[in-house]
Amino acid sequence: MAVISGLVRVMERAARKAGTRLRRDFGEVEHLQVSRKGPGDFVSKADQHAERTIYDELLLARPDWGFVMExxxxxxxxxxxxxxxxxxxxxxxNFLHSIPHFAISIAVQEPALDGKGADGSGWGDVIAGLVYQPITDESFWAEKTRGAWLHDRRLRVSARRNLDEALIGTGIPFSNRGDAGQWSRIYAEIGPRVASIRRNGAASLDLAWVAAGRFDGFWETDLQIWDSAAGCLLVREAGGFVSDFRGRSLPICAESVLAGTDGLHARLHKLLAGAMKPSANPVDQGGAVG
Structure with missing residues (x-):
């Protein structure tokens, strides 16, 4: 059984308190779908209220720590x-459309010892992370060198080593965000070689699912650090590998992230790297999803 540290308890208490309100708000979204005004403003307020709740709880516990918030x-x-x-x-x-797949993500990042950090930000390793799914009441958490856990059950990435058995998660460019052509090329390389690909719409949960062995890999671009900070640690502490598309194992991979099991990450990266190479075929450069 996991011995839960005081730090993780602080994170979980904040997430659960915010999650209670999000569950209640989520129940109201379906009724707002038919209103003339629509649910957009309501969801924005739900988001802001959840963040304020988390902020207040974390500030109370660690008043001298800083914050990076969406x-x-x-x-x-x-x-x-x-x-x-x-x-x-x-x-x-997902929340806006009454799809019960969303999460709260909280991570803790240390200052870099050299004052610069691997990415030049001045920040170093992520030492704790939590992804909480309010609808399923699943609390995925990890601490550096202490493993990854779902409640009190130890998590390990899946043992699958064959691409044709692998289920891969991804995020798809939308609303003029991301590079649709690049995503299509990556999909064309990876898609035919794996069992299937899923787009669920919450990167933090996708990474938690890699840690839990539900997904065997995941890729996405154009994220923010709050999307992936906790998830990157979860995958690593569950025995998986996380890098950016260049293969660098940064503390937080956000601009581009590739996560996978120990047996599949290198092969997925090889396929991804091949898709990123300039092509002489103009169809490849703008190819549609196959």
Whole structure:
């Protein structure tokens, strides 16, 4: 059984408190679908309220730590202390359409020892992360060197080593965000070689599902650090590998992320790298999803 640290308890308490309100708000969204105004403003308020709840709880527990939040931006703390990275509602579009697949993501990142960090941000390793799904009441959490867990059950990435057995998650470019042509080329390389591909719409949960062995791999681009900070740690602590598309194992991979099991990450990266190479075939450069 896992011995849950005080830090994880703080994160889980904040997430569960915000999750209670999100569940209640989620129950109201379906009724708003038929209103003239629509549910957009309501969901925005739900997002903001959840973030405020999380912020208040975390600030109370660690008053000198800084924050990076989706809605509230960056709030500086003691530069010698860690910072919180918070996404109060990952999967907003799902929430908006009454699809019960969304999550709260909270991570803790330490200052870089050299003052620079692997990515030049001045920040170092993520030392704790939690992804909480309010609808299923699943709490995925990890601490550096202490493993990844679902409640008190230890998580391990799947043991699948054959691509043709692998279920892969992804995020698809939308609303002029991301590179649709690049995604199509990657899909054309990976799609025919795996069992199937899923697009669920919440990157933090996708990464948690890799850690839990539900997905065997995942790729996406154009994320923000609050989307993937906790998920990257979960996958690594569950025995998987996470890199950007260039193969760099950064503390947080957000601009591009490729996660996979120990047996599949290298093969997925090889396919992805091949798709990223310039092609002489103009059809390949703008290819549609096959």
């Amino acid at each position: 809605e509230g931006g960056t709030i500086e703390g003691d530069p010698r202390k860690p910072r919180w990275i918070v996404d109060p509602l990952d999967g907003t579009t």
